[in-house]
Amino acid sequence: MLKSLKYRAAILSVVLLTLFLGIWEGLNIVPTDTKPLTEYELLVGGASQEARVPPPSSVIVRAYEELSNPFYDAGPNDKGIGIQLGYSLYRVLTGFFLAALIALPIGFLVGMSPLMHRALNPYIQVLKPISPLAWMPLALFIIKDSETSAIFVIFICSIWPMLINTAFGVANVRQDWVNVARTHELSHLKTAFQVILPAAAPTILTGMRISIGIAWLVIVAAEMLVGGTGIGYYVWNEWNNLDLTSVIFSILMIGVVGMLLDTALGRISRMVEYEE
């Protein structure tokens, strides 16, 4: 039953995709003109001047070309998709891990101590809703380096979900488990690592999963702003080149990489999950 459901879902997915691509392709057939071209049309090079979204067939061709040689480097404005994604991933992961380094201990502190919670909560609440890109000018001015500024933007957007989830997870560890630690005379450090951390780990990992998702959303915009390298820059550069085929292809790649990041974090969180 389950197997057949899986099977049927797969068939439906393929049918929907074929339908979608077929309509997309069909809408993009260039109308053949019956009239001979006017002088003006001849002058500008064709009858069909209206710009069209490239059909899926050319996107697939482009994807094949790009993916068969993803790491070529032919100068600042012509790098393979693999290199561009690599830059973006590097920024996202650096910013993300720096954020984790700060957010997890502070989240722990906020979760453990009602005093710290009350003291820090107003700042967290004000800083959290700020669009990470709003920090960009300030970051550029202070850091004076676009590369590091992009990482900083990732850092600042990843920190909040991790911090808030860690604090929430730590504060809501079942009192019974804390009592087990207390009746076994565990030290504060041992309680933190042997009871609180494993108990809160699923909540913390959920926060990290949200963070990496947001970081991947933000990096595209950040790279459009700072330029130079990365998938966000690539999208914008291809737009400036009016190469919509490449734009569509890179949009798809952003989706695929984002999904892989989420899957990876999902795998890790399954490792720390427990059933009560």
Next chain:
Amino acid sequence: MTNHFVEVEGLAKRYPTPDGDDELTVFENANFGINKGEFVCIIGHSGCGKSTILNILAGLDEASEGVVIMNGKEVAGPSLERGVVFQNYSLLPWRTTLKNITFAVHARWPSWSKEQVLEHSMKFLDLVGLKGVEHHKPSQLSGGMRQRVSIARAFATQPKLLLMDEPFGALDALTRGMIQEELLKIWEETHQTVFMITHDVDEAILLSDRILLMTNGPQARVAESVQISIERPRNRTDIIHHPSYYKIRNHLVDFLVNRSKELSGSAAGAEIADSKHPLLVDPTNEADDDLKQAAG
């Protein structure tokens, strides 16, 4: 009477009422002792503060008044000397059955080698009949098995006082009966000092040397200390045929149904409040009520 292993003196718990200017007394003037190797049960209706008393004994909660003295020292904060079995088992769900026990054994004897910890833990897992599921997570075990693990963990640390908060409250009757027998068996072997909360009169008679009876809260008191003179070893099927069984049982049920209410509150309970210790009762000698004597 000061020679009790555990001495509870003038214990009271009061909470400020929501409006703030008054206090709600859950229980007060609780005095009783527990001897070494004794199995003591405490019975009372919900809200009389049994769990609070147990938590204070464990060091997890603080009394508003009074002290608990164990082995000549005042109880302040939790300690490995006092093991606790909670009603909801309180196993760490991310650890396997065995690791839930080794963790406690290691905490108790930090200097022990890994093999020693393992061997000791397995011995107690075996004692509750759980060999074979040591690598299962608690979520893969039934409620009864989980509570067995919890009991094994508590006995494995060999505390000087074992506290059990309604350990069988969440189990079905059949499982309950089986674990009661196992607990009896382990207790016969170890003569562990136990203080246990229960709602089940039959369970209390089967297990205890003495049963403490509490009046209804608020302002609950430990009113009586009932001696269970039925000789050991006991078992579930034979004990009900013992000539004293129904005398004791009727006495307890009568207390819970009628007198716990009558004696509650300050006026009717004044008699108990005045006497420092609960009335010592042995229902088997109870031709009539005037054999009761204040003692402790």
